[in-house]
Structures are given as C-alpha cells and as structure tokens.
Amino acid sequence: MARVIPNYSLYGDQALPGWQLTFDFEWIPQRSRPYNWDIRPHTHDAFLQILCLRNGSAEVLLEQGRVQAQAPCVLLIPAQTVHGFRFSTDVDGPVVTAAQRLLESMATVVMPELLQTIRTPAVISLAGMERELESLMPLFLALERESRGQAIGRVAAGVSLLTALLVQIARLRHIEQSAPMSANSRKAAKIEKFRALVDEHFRQHLPMQAYASQLGITPGQLTRLCREVLGMSSLDVINARLIHEAQRDLVYTRNSIKQLGHTLGFADEAYFGRFFRKHTGLAPREFRARALEAMLSPDAAGMQKFTPPTL
Structure with a gap:
C-alpha cells in the first residue's frame, strides 16, 4: 500500500489552497x-x-x-x-x-x-x-x-x-555547497526534474512516456518512484498541478469556464468540468462562487471558511 504523506499549510494545520496564504x-x-x-x-x-x-x-x-x-x-x-x-x-x-x-x-x-x-x-x-x-x-x-x-x-x-x-x-x-544527502538523493533529483517538466508541459497533456523518456526511465519506473517518494502516482502529480492552476485561475481571473479549460489544454468545457469535479468534489462555477464569497466575507475568519478538497 502506498504511503500517504500528510499535506499541511503549517505543520499540524489543515492545508490551505495555494491562493490563500501569502x-x-x-x-x-x-x-x-x-x-x-x-x-x-x-x-x-x-x-x-x-x-x-x-x-x-x-x-x-x-x-x-x-x-x-x-x-x-x-x-x-x-x-x-x-x-x-x-x-x-x-x-x-x-x-x-x-x-x-x-x-x-x-x-x-x-x-x-x-x-x-x-x-x-x-x-x-x-x-x-x-x-x-x-x-x-x-x-x-x-x-x-x-x-x-x-x-x-x-x-x-x-x-x-x-x-x-x-x-x-x-x-x-x-x-558553500549544501550539506550532503544520502544516496537516495538521486531519487529526489529525478522527482525534482519531473516536477520541473510538469511545470513546463502540464497544459499540453503529454503522455507519461514523454516525461519518462526525458528522465531516462520507463513510465512504470516513474510511477513507482513517485509513489515511493511522494506517496502518489506520476499521473496524480500532473493532475494536482492542473487542479492547482485551475483553482488559481478561477479565483484570480474573470475568464469563462470554457476559456479557462482551453488554456489548461482541455478539449471542451464539459471535459474540464468533469475533471475538476472528480478531483475537488465541486463544479468549477461552484468552486469560484464559494471561493469568492469566502474572500469577500466581512468576517475576519472568512478566508478560513472555505477549504476545497485537495488531491
């Protein structure tokens, strides 16, 4: 069974979406x-x-x-x-x-x-x-x-x-060079390179083979490496990056759902909507409405009221 690594905003606190804390x-x-x-x-x-x-x-x-x-x-x-x-x-x-x-x-x-x-x-x-x-x-x-x-x-x-x-x-x-890490730092280096590639190409929806080839490993090896180091699959890493960008764009731009999905590489609005709901539990419009309502709340704790599901 894959390890589950806790995700926090601050250690011991439930993680906040990346668009909230500065x-x-x-x-x-x-x-x-x-x-x-x-x-x-x-x-x-x-x-x-x-x-x-x-x-x-x-x-x-x-x-x-x-x-x-x-x-x-x-x-x-x-x-x-x-x-x-x-x-x-x-x-x-x-x-x-x-x-x-x-x-x-x-x-x-x-x-x-x-x-x-x-x-x-x-x-x-x-x-x-x-x-x-x-x-x-x-x-x-x-x-x-x-x-x-x-x-x-x-x-x-x-x-x-x-x-x-x-x-x-x-x-x-x-x-001064950073203190030396263990031999397992080679795995960490591949993960960092994978993340950098995802940051560069996540909108293009490249096949996993394309990422694995640039890392000099097979797609299966890439997924096993991600599960070992991150506790999630390589596909989960890419999907999490897409969802993070979608959440930010929904909150900080006025783009329509169709425009937003297009900029993220989705063929149509319906496909993007299904993808977003699958990973957050909310439709894009519902997420946008709740997030903006929380941000505009006069309650001093308004920003804490809404924390959408994360991967």
Whole structure:
C-alpha cells in the first residue's frame, strides 16, 4: 500500500489552497515544542519554507534523504518536498512559510536564475560565516514585523523582503555547497526534474512516456518512484498541478469556464468540468462562487471558511 504523506499549510494545520496564504512567520520552538520537537514527514502543497537555526541542531528528512543540520545554518524546503525534522530541545531561530508561486513570479521578473534556488531543497552551513548570518537576520526580523502588523502594503513589503532573503540564500550557495544527502538523493533529483517538466508541459497533456523518456526511465519506473517518494502516482502529480492552476485561475481571473479549460489544454468545457469535479468534489462555477464569497466575507475568519478538497 502506498504511503500517504500528510499535506499541511503549517505543520499540524489543515492545508490551505495555494491562493490563500501569502506568508507566515514563526519561531521554530513555537510549533516544534508542542510536538516534542519531532515534526513527522509531510508536505506543503504550494508553500516553501525557509528556516534559520541560530542555536541547536536538527536531523532533517528531505525526500527520503537524512541530513544533520547544526546551527548556524539555513534550510530551504520547496513546495511539495517531503520533509520532517527532529530538533534538539535548545533549537532556536525563525521560520518563514510563503506562497512559492508568487515568489517564482517575482523571480521571473527580477532574477530568473533565482528560480533554481527556490525549487531546490538545501541545507546550508553558516559555520564560520558570521557576517552572512548577520545579513540574514535583519530580513527575518523585518518579515516578523510585517507578519504581525496590518500596515498598508504588507503583502508587497513581505514579498520584497522574501525575494531579498532568497537572493542572500542564492549567494550563500556560491560560497558553500549544501550539506550532503544520502544516496537516495538521486531519487529526489529525478522527482525534482519531473516536477520541473510538469511545470513546463502540464497544459499540453503529454503522455507519461514523454516525461519518462526525458528522465531516462520507463513510465512504470516513474510511477513507482513517485509513489515511493511522494506517496502518489506520476499521473496524480500532473493532475494536482492542473487542479492547482485551475483553482488559481478561477479565483484570480474573470475568464469563462470554457476559456479557462482551453488554456489548461482541455478539449471542451464539459471535459474540464468533469475533471475538476472528480478531483475537488465541486463544479468549477461552484468552486469560484464559494471561493469568492469566502474572500469577500466581512468576517475576519472568512478566508478560513472555505477549504476545497485537495488531491
């Protein structure tokens, strides 16, 4: 039986759709202490996380590979990466959770090479690099202030600070290589390449053979690899990408259902509707109506009212 990897927005919370959360700031002990410092393997559907260990240590699970992380260090966990932590009880440092697609859009405009940093898991030691650590902490603290406040331009400021933080991490990668992973990192590398191919071609509805050929494996091997690492089939990965894009377009564009289905590569509106309902339990129009109603609700908790089913 395939393993089921929990999918959270923040560890211990039910996952939110990728179009809701922009960024969240916490200190590592806030969420880790209640779980006895042991964060079990899970994923975040649409969010990346950046952690900075100032004190303590952690055993880090990244896509089946285990890494020992010792403070000071920086950890970057992209969306849909299976990860878990076993922290020491003296651990301390900030952790930021942010919508990855928004940051990728920003990177595409201001620094395309930053996309590789955003999409690649990393554990970067800062031992002997006090100046680099000092350059990171003001950005984390500024993000904390933005996350706590309600000032105008909060999202714009947060995205700008996050972009600056990712630029610093990209620079660190040129200074020091990430800590080595286990031999199973080869599997993780193939999964990351598969995801990159899906991001590039999901609208074209390519046959699985096309993806497998570019990875140098058979379709059966690709599905087995996805089930082993992600707990889902290769087809599930592609379908999840389509559904995520469809949900975002339904919420953030005024395109008709027919237009939206066409941009996602579906032959007709009815076929797209059946596909969407199969994977979310709702018709596209019903999803759009509920999502917009939740977003426009005067209730302060309105955004929490509607969480559509996920794959």
